Every structure is written in structure tokens, then in C-alpha cells.
Amino acid sequence: MTRVLVVDDEPQLLRALRINLRARDYEVDVAADGTTALRRAGSWHPDLVVLDLGLPDLEGIEVIHGLRGWTEIPIIVLSGRAGSHDKVEALEAGADDYVTKPFDIEELVARIRAVSRRTPATEPVASVRVGEHTIDLAAKTVSGGVHLTPTEWRLLDVLLRNPGKLVAQQQLLTTVWGPAYKSETHYLRQYMAQLRRKLEREPAHPRHLLTEPGMGYRYQP
Amino acid sequence: MTRVLVVDDEPQLLRALRINLRARDYEVDVAADGTTALRRAGSWHPDLVVLDLGLPDLEGIEVIHGLRGWTEIPIIVLSGRAGSHDKVEALEAGADDYVTKPFDIEELVARIRAVSRRTPATEPVASVRVGEHTIDLAAKTVSGGVHLTPTEWRLLDVLLRNPGKLVAQQQLLTTVWGPAYKSETHYLRQYMAQLRRKLEREPAHPRHLLTEPGMGYRYQP
DNA sequence: CGGCGGCGTATGGAATCCGTCAAGACGGGA
DNA sequence: TCCCGTCTTGACGGATTCCATACGCCGCCG
Numbered sequence: 108m109t110r111v112l113v114v115d116d117e118p119q120l121l122r123a124l125r126i127n128l129r130a131r132d133y134e135v136d137v138a139a140d141g142t143t144a145l146r147r148a149g150s151w152h153p154d155l156v157v158l159d160l161g162l163p164d165l166e167g168i169e170v171i172h173g174l175r176g177w178t179e180i181p182i183i184v185l186s187g188r189a190g191s192h193d194k195v196e197a198l199e200a201g202a203d204d205y206v207t208k209p210f211d212i213e214e215l216v217a218r219i220r221a222v223s224r225r226t227p228a229t230e231p232v233a234s235v236r237v238g239e240h241t242i243d244l245a246a247k248t249v250s251g252g253v254h255l256t257p258t259e260w261r262l263l264d265v266l267l268r269n270p271g272k273l274v275a276q277q278q279l280l281t282t283v284w285g286p287a288y289k290s291e292t293h294y295l296r297q298y299m300a301q302l303r304r305k306l307e308r309e310p311a312h313p314r315h316l317l318t319e320p321g322m323g324y325r326y327q328p
Numbered sequence: 329m330t331r332v333l334v335v336d337d338e339p340q341l342l343r344a345l346r347i348n349l350r351a352r353d354y355e356v357d358v359a360a361d362g363t364t365a366l367r368r369a370g371s372w373h374p375d376l377v378v379l380d381l382g383l384p385d386l387e388g389i390e391v392i393h394g395l396r397g398w399t400e401i402p403i404i405v406l407s408g409r410a411g412s413h414d415k416v417e418a419l420e421a422g423a424d425d426y427v428t429k430p431f432d433i434e435e436l437v438a439r440i441r442a443v444s445r446r447t448p449a450t451e452p453v454a455s456v457r458v459g460e461h462t463i464d465l466a467a468k469t470v471s472g473g474v475h476l477t478p479t480e481w482r483l484l485d486v487l488l489r490n491p492g493k494l495v496a497q498q499q500l501l502t503t504v505w506g507p508a509y510k511s512e513t514h515y516l517r518q519y520m521a522q523l524r525r526k527l528e529r530e531p532a533h534p535r536h537l538l539t540e541p542g543m544g545y546r547y548q549p
Numbered sequence: 550c551g552g553c554g555g556c557g558t559a560t561g562g563a564a565t566c567c568g569t570c571a572a573g574a575c576g577g578g579a
Numbered sequence: 580t581c582c583c584g585t586c587t588t589g590a591c592g593g594a595t596t597c598c599a600t601a602c603g604c605c606g607c608c609g
Contacts, residue, residue: 181446191432198438203446204425205439211412217419218426225402225424225446247494247543256596257542292555293599300557311557320555320606477585514588517567524568532568541566541595 109223110134112153114144114170115185116163124157127212128219141165145173153180155223157215160186160197168200175201181222185210235267236328237306237315242267253305258283262298266316266326275323299324330444331355333374335365335391336406337383345378348433349440362391369395373466376444378436381407381418389421396422402443406431456488457549458527458536463488474526479504483519487537487547496544520545 111133113124118139125135136151138144141162148156156174160167171182181203186193189207197205203222206215234243241250244264249255255263261283266274279295280288288294299318303310317325332354334345339360346356357372359365362383369377377395381388392403402424407414410428418426424443427436455464462471465488468481476484482504487495500516501509509515520539524531538546 191435194432194435195438198435198442203442211415214412214415214419217416221419221424222446225443246490246492247540247546248492258597260543294597296556296558297598303557318556479586512587513566515586517569518587521568539567542597 108132108134109155110136110151110153111155111157111219112136112138112144112148112151113157114138114141114162115157115159116140116161117159120159123212124215127216131216133219139163141167141170141173144170148174148178148180154226155181155183155219157183157185157219158202160184160188160193168196171197171200171202179226181226183215183218183222185215235270237267237326238308240306242306244268249306255302255305258298259302259305262295263302266324270326270328273319273323273325277323279323295324329353329355330376331357331372331374332376332378332440333357333359333365333369333372334378335359335362335383336378336380337361338380341380344433345436348437352437354440362388362394365391366394369399369401374401375447376402376404376440378404378406378440379423381405381409381414389417392418392421392423400447402447404436404439404443406436456491458488458547459529461527463527465489470527476523476526480519480523480526483516484523487545491547491549494540494544494546498544500544516545 109132111128113121113128113135114137115121115124116139121137121139125137128135136147136153138147141164144156144158144162147153158167158170162170165173167184167186171184174180174182182201183204183206184197184202185206185208186197187208194205204218206218233245234241236242239251240253242248242263244267247255247260262279265279265282276292276295277289280291283298284291284294299316300310303313303316307313307316315327317327319325330353332349334342334349334356335358336342336345337360342358342360346358349356357368357374359368365377365379365383368374379388379391383391388405388407392405395401395403403422404425404427405418405423406427406429407418408429415426424446425439427439455462457463460472461474463469463484465485468476470476483500486500486503497513497516498510501512505512505515520537521531524534524537528534528537536548538548540546
């Protein structure tokens with residue numbers, strides 16, 4: 108899910124944006140001044156920043172420079188100043204778009220979508236190791252010429268995205284096969300065995316795809 | 329050098345833009361109506377399009393759709409209409425930015441720079457090898473006198489730009505045929521077969537254009 | 550010692566998915 | 580208008596994957 112940080116000092120605008128963006132499945136966080144905006148961006152790692160230039164503490168340009176110092180995430184600038192000099196300055200500093208107040212919420216949302224279309228969501232999980240094998244969940248590849256079927260991928264996906272954590276049988280069954288298969292545990296046994304055959308060096312004594320009797324399974328990195 | 333196609337029916341604006349962009353080391357070509365714009369874009373392969381929506385022959389939206397049917401190059405829209413509905417429509421159709429007339433040339437240039445900053449050096453993949461053949465995605469040529477149709481190119485494009493990665497059926501269908509064709513998998517089978525007939529040494533035993541049953545296809549370099 | 554529950558393994562048939570051939574529909578250019 | 584290349588649509592055999600059942604093993608407990 109795309110994460111948007113909205114930086115503005117008008118509570119009214121913040122609220123409107125939060126509602127509209129959440130309704131479109133964006134994750135939203137807000138900041139009311141430049142200092143917290145920069146801090147927030149550093150800790151929360153948003154995928155996009157909507158930045159009002161008229162902030163109480165810092166010059167808007169300073170915030171742009173502060174962000175561009177370490178990240179390339181898209182920045183959409185809001186401003187009450189419509190002069191082309193202001194626009195050029197912000198865009199040259201690294202902003203991706205410049206919207207003049209007053210503006211329509213719908214327009215801003217459309218611009219957010221247009222800009223984030225250009226920056227593919229960063230893939231957090233690149234590749235994982237299971238014993239001898241390197242697994243790329245995005246590319247759906249396993250080293251060593253190993254080939255997995257769709258169901259095997261769905262199951263492995265859930266386990267690998269919860270490294271070290273126990274995943275309950277019911278959770279695996281519902282996410283891989285659907286809620287109707289909540290108690291069909293023999294599917295799990297079937298496919299866990301296949302995964303071990305393909306990935307573990309000694310399928311009979313697994314070192315990474317572990318069973319927790321009576322509860323579920325665990326991926327041990 | 330970045331190539332910009334400017335589409336507008338006002339000679340005065342065309343002239344101003346051409347001078348300003350050339351002074352900043354852009355290569356510029358112009359078109360005065362939608363039909364020639366589309367043809368020009370197909371033959372000249374610009375890196376960016378500046379598109380006036382008020383054209384004599386086609387609806388501006390039609391031109392955006394026509395471009396987005398086969399290319400992802402940035403589109404900056406110029407328009408005299410400032411209503412948010414027009415803006416949203418253009419942006420949703422695939423435009424990257426929307427500038428309302430009258431505007432300052434400096435601002436437009438700054439927006440062009442901001443947008444093209446986002447699109448990494450135009451053709452990261454210049455030429456690719458598939459078995460015996462050398463494929464140039466930019467020039468749309470295949471060695472050995474092989475000829476591909478537009479749909480075949482769009483499909484091959486997506487696969488070759490994700491070397492080694494699995495590309496899901498749904499992604500191929502939506503990017504090649506459009507979101508409405510999400511589940512029309514027989515198109516995929518049809519055109520994958522044609523690509524293999526034209527590119528693979530043994531179409532029945534493909535070595536580079538691989539099937540992942542139940543998931544999608546993969547280009548193996 | 551024997552039953553029992555949970556787990557791993559093997560295997561055949563069912564369902565799904567894919568490759569291929571073929572024919573009709575469409576559209577642009579001669 | 581006709582023709583040709585391209586895009587749609589349908590049908591069918593074969594391959595892959597999934598489903599379902601059966602069986603053996605092990606630890607636990609009565």
C-alpha cells in the first residue's frame with residue numbers, strides 16, 4: 108500500500124486529505140511543520156510527500172532540500188503563491204509537481220496518482236535464503252533450477268514473509284486455500300512436504316521449514 | 329539528448345517553446361493536430377510529449393489514449409480549461425502533468441525537467457538476444473528478417489523489460505490489451521505461440537519465452 | 550501393550566491450464 | 580470495391596497441477 112506523508116499547518120486541509128486518500132487505499136500520516144515532517148519522513152519512509160510551502164517554522168524550499176539530501180521520493184508541493192518564479196524554484200529544487208491553492212481535492216488526488224505511477228512501489232523483500240537456495244519472491248525464482256507450482260508459491264510466500272514467527276495452520280489454510288478450507292489440514296501436510304523435498308537438503312530433517320505440532324509451521328532463516 | 333514533441337495549433341506558442349527548449353539542449357519536433365501527433369510519436373519516438381488539448385481534429389483525451397496504448401513516455405498537457413474535472417480526466421487517462429493556459433514558459437520548462445527527471449534514461453534495454461535473434465526494442469527491429477506486429481511488440485516489450493522475472497498473466501493482459509481484458513487468457517496463449525514461432529528455434533520446446541502454468545510467463549535471457 | 554491423534558509420504562484420478570489449428574471479423578491501403 | 584495483414588473467437592488434445600484417499604510412522608496415554 109502506498110504511504111503518503113501530508114505536511115500542512117491547516118487542520119482542515121489535513122483532515123480532508125486524510126479522508127480522501129484513505130478512501131483510495133493510501134496509508135496516510137501527517138505533519139504540521141517542517142521539522143516534524145523531515146523527522147517523520149526519516150522514520151516512517153513514506154512513498155510520497157505532499158508538502159505545503161507555507162509552514163510556520165521552515166522555508167518550504169528548505170524542506171525540499173532536506174528531503175532530497177537523502178531520498179528520491181516524489182514531492183508534490185502545495186502553495187498559495189502562484190508566481191512562476193516560486194514554481195520554478197520549487198521544481199528545480201526537486202519537487203515533482205506544484206499545485207496552487209485553492210485547489211480541488213480530486214485534482215490533488217489525481218496528481219498524486221499520476222506522480223506515483225512513475226515511481227514503482229519499492230519492493231521491500233528482495234531475496235531470501237533457505238539453506239542452499241536463494242529465493243526471489245517477486246520474480247518467483249529459486250536458485251538451482253528448482254521450480255515451484257502456484258500453490259507452493261502462495262504457501263512459501265506467507266511463511267517467508269513472517270521469518271522466525273509461528274504461522275498458525277488456520278492462517279495458512281485461509282490465506283492459501285481460502286476460508287472454506289479452514290480445517291483441511293491434510294493440504295498443509297501435502298504441500299509442506301513438497302516444499303521440503305524441493306528446498307531442504309534433508310527433507311526428513313528440515314532445518315528451515317519447521318513444524319510446530321498442534322499449532323502450525325515456522326520459517327527459520 | 330532529450331527529444332520533445334510539442335503538439336499545439338498555435339504557431340506562436342510552438343515557436344516560443346521551440347526556442348526555449350532548444351536553448352536548453354532539447355531536441356524539438358512539432359505537430360499541429362492530433363493525427364500527425366500520433367503518427368509523429370510512432371515514427372520519431374520522442375522522450376516526452378507536450379500536448380495541447382484544444383486540437384482541431386481529435387479530442388485531446390483521444391490523443392492521450394492513443395499514446396498510452398503503446399508507450400509510457402511522459403505527457404504534459406496544456407489546456408485552457410481550468411476545471412478540476414478536466415484535470416482529473418486527463419491525469420487519469422495517463423497524463424503526467426496538467427498546465428493551465430496562460431502559463432509562463434519558464435514554468436513549463438521547469439515542469440518538463442521535473443517530469444523527465446522521473447523517467448530514467450529512456451531505453452535501459454537497447455538490444456536483447458533471444459536465442460538466434462537480436463532484438464532492438466527502441467528501433468522495433470529483429471535480426472534475421474523477422475517481422476512482429478504491434479501487439480506482438482507490446483507483449484514482447486513487457487517480457488523483455490523484466491528479464492528472468494515472472495510476469496503475471498493479469499499484468500500482461502492489462503498492460504498489453506487494457507484493464508478490461510484482465511481474464512481473457514486465450515489472447516496470451518495465441519500471441520505467446522506466435523512469438524515463439526517467430527523467435528524460438530524450437531517453438532515446441534521454448535528456451536527463452538517460458539510458461540509458468542497457473543501464473544504467467546517469463547523471459548529467460 | 551494397544552489405541553489414538555497428529556504428522557509425513559505415496560499415488561491415482563479429476564480439474565484446470567496450456568498449445569495448436571482453424572476460421573471469421575475488422576480495418577487500412579491499393 | 581477488393582485484398583491483405585492483423586486481430587478476435589472458438590474448439591480440442593495433451594500436459595501440468597491440484598485434489599482426495601489411503602497408509603505408515605511416532606509419541607502419548609490409558
